[in-house]
Amino acid sequence: MSNSYPTSTLDSALEIPANTLLSVRNLQTHFFSREGTVKAVDGVTFDVKQGEILGIAGESGCGKSVTSQSIMRILPKNAKIVGGEILYNHQGQFIDLTTVEPDGKMIRGIRGKEIAMIFQEPMTAFSPVHTIGNQIIETIRIHQPMSQEEARAKAIEMLYRVGMPNPGRNIDQYTFNLSGGMRQRAMVALALSCQPKLLIADEPTTAVDVTIQAQILRLLREIQADLGMAIIMITHDLGVIAELTDRVLIMYLGKEVEYGPVKNVFHHPRHPYTRGLLASIPKMVPGRIEIEPIEGSVPSPYAMPTGCKFHPRCRDFMRGVCEVSEPPLIPIAPGHEVSCYLYGGREERA
């Protein structure tokens, strides 16, 4: 990937590498409220290839969920995409999802059918007064011309595929009748019902027991291999990222700080924040390894630091440089980029 931002849509279309399913370029999404404007996503760029698993990691307030909501165009009313592009490979042609109508036919044809999403809490993801079957069948029939019986058969098959016990019976259950693990599977079945090309998983394992989490991760891996589906896995759990993803994007306060193959980022972290994160999590290895927390806490989004957003907490802070302006994305290895002045970028700011 080149190290300069594309200057026009025409140029960017030419620069997309082959086999890319989704290309997000310099996305900016802001939230507007009486207290001020929050730059929830402030210039994020990444690609997702067909069949690839990308992880987006970061702590609360980093903008990872907002990024996924921007892609699906399901932002709440007080949020708006103010810049950048989301280029999606729709049947061979790239369309910019930021330019389509937020609830128009085009995006509704993509949502649920080509790009699907699973959420953190399966209990609240379903309507409490409709059966799970009702909602799965609805999704199928919105996107594919099918009779009720055909759709129902397909739904049962999907439930079976995600490992739901007794799918023929449980399809007619309400969510409150199902156990936690079954609800999770129902939600996955709901998302996969039309065999999407891209699955966005927004913190799907956060609210779940570790043994169920292992089941879900294995399920995702199997289905991904089965369908050749790409996945964007959004989580704050670096363990899950390490277990599942091919590439990882680390975000902090709406900015992209490091982006690269997961092995590189985990074994040779470059950005001080990435290093700090990895050093601060306890490891499941024998012996005792001290953990080193990152000093301070995430600042309020209404009072963001100048320059590099991480500079107040950074061990490698360089006075006169880091607080003055935001560092650009600098490539340090093939496919591995970092946004930090430690690796250059200072020449451009004369």
Added chain:
Amino acid sequence: MLPFIAKRLLLMVPTLIIISFVGFIIIQAPPGDFVSSYVAGLQRQGDVIDPELIAGLRSRFGLDQPLHIQYWRWVSNFAQGNLGYSMSLRQPVADIILERLPFSVTISLLSLILVYVIGIPVGILSATRQYSLADYTATIISFLGVATPSFLLALVMLWLLFVWTGNAQLGLYSMEMQNAPFSLAKMLDLLNHIWLPALIVGIGGTAGLIRTMRANLLDELPKPYVTVARARGVGPTKLLYKYPLRIAINPVISTVGYTLPDLIEGEVLVSLVLGLPTLAPILLRALLQQDMWLASSVIMIQAILVLIGTLLSDILLAIVDPRIRGSI
């Protein structure tokens, strides 16, 4: 669900017994009885009543018996379907109620329809266009409607109508039609008069429903299942009606049952102000005159209707909301 219904029906019996008891005591609480107030009325007009006649009246109505005998007599009759005899109106209670029933029911039904037909859509509009001009307008009107006492509204409307049309729209029929046989003309006359009480009775309810509908829907709209449905590609119509509205409307549907007693009785103050032939004014007069059987029986009927109404509400709620169904 059947054990639930059975349990509720069984519980009704002790509840009604207690109500009958308490109601009876309260009616009898003021000093004296029907005869004494009747006699007092006559004496005010200048008549002199022979004390023997008074005693005779008393014994005829059974008012000379001790209280518990009177209670027992009434209750045992009531349980068998005999609602008693009204001393003030010289008619069996059952006849009085049946006479008034059509009017109460018609007015209440009309106002009910008004309430739901206006309240629900305006409430939805208010919620989906929160903080817009339409929402603020609806909100202001709602607050005014809820805050204004219905009898005050009735008086104001009566006066306005009188000023505008020169007609005092009292009662349900104009003078000429009052005792005329039933015909198309009478029907039209009725319609001409009935819109006013229906409107007045309905306004408070409409305003309340708008607020309730708005609040319920606002609760549901930001919920995750709506976002998820949007993320599945569900279109905007279904996104509103099939999902949040379906849940927001549950409490509204279930409270239909509570309107049952109002349906029969009618709104007291409005009926009085507008001179409507509903049951409510009758009850009021009966209480004032201590027309014991009339008052007690009407109260019992009301109590039964309230209990049945609430049971119906609960059953309705269980039907529309599977979560409740599962837990009862």
Added chain:
Amino acid sequence: MTAPTIPHGKAGSSNERVIISVRNLVKYFPIEAGFLRRQVGLVKAVDDVSFDLVEGETLALVGESGCGKTTTSRCVIQALKPTAGQVLFQMDGTPAVDLTQLDKKALKVARRNIRMIYQDPYSSLNPRMTLLQIIGEPLVINRAVKGRAELEERVAELLRMVRLDPGAMNRYPHAFSGGQRQRIAIARALSLSPKVVIADEAVSALDVSVQAQILNLLKELQKELGLTYLFVAHNLAVVKYEADRVAVMYAGKIVETAETEALYITPKHPYTEALLSAAPNPDPDTRNRPRIVLTGDVADAGNLPTGCAFHPRCQYAQDRCRQETPELVNVANAGEPAHLSACHFAKELELVGIVATVGEARNG
């Protein structure tokens, strides 16, 4: 106090004092249904749990949702009244008392020494009280300070102890971040200089970087103040970092207890093995390791299987497991620290724990 019946402690040391001894703790919740709300079953949330808490150590209670760890911790502090069992509490030099038998007054005194920190830093602090009021409340209620000046001094000291600015004491919780609020909760817990602190998922709701701060703070405070921790958690990596000994719970029972390293490297119960295998490791090199993925859901304490509660999901299950409930017994070799397991085949099975990886060399 009588000598503890369950051997514990590091090999060779006999000067360890048991400060809390939980014996045969039971907590059942009735399930009511039907026409007359008759009791139709029991949720056996805590089903005969016994363990000792040694002074100065950190004992972790680990398990998934529904295992009973939170209920156990609530029963220790008597926030929930146990259905049966004893919670013996003995401070240095005083006779042991059974907390389950104390009356309200005596319990209030005992509770000065056993305090709790909760999971949610947003709902565990009263938003209408200033820090001074929140942290000072226990001091005031127990009349541990005389006058406002002394109160403010003590609260300032506590704030400093948790690395917060004492000048903040007149502010309200909403001005602080999640991590800072948890520090406030810790300061409140320490206000009466307790001996034991129960941390109920105290770091689970925090961001990763903040979690590390709080974990280290807890460790430092333990050293400074000689605290004993009962650490309830579900995150195995956090537990490994923080605890000296670990007790794994499943369906209301303890299934394994051992020193941390021993439990993690050589687990002696299939459930522990599955938990360790399932826990994600932030090292991409280990992602393709052979993994035990359990089928089905966590056992429902209201509807337990016969025999060993874990047998339906256990890959090593035999007939005996279905018929006979295993006892928690010491399966360590003689001379080694105690390692308890509730599995019929604990000694025969060769279970796999965490292993050193190539990645470890990089992290070191």
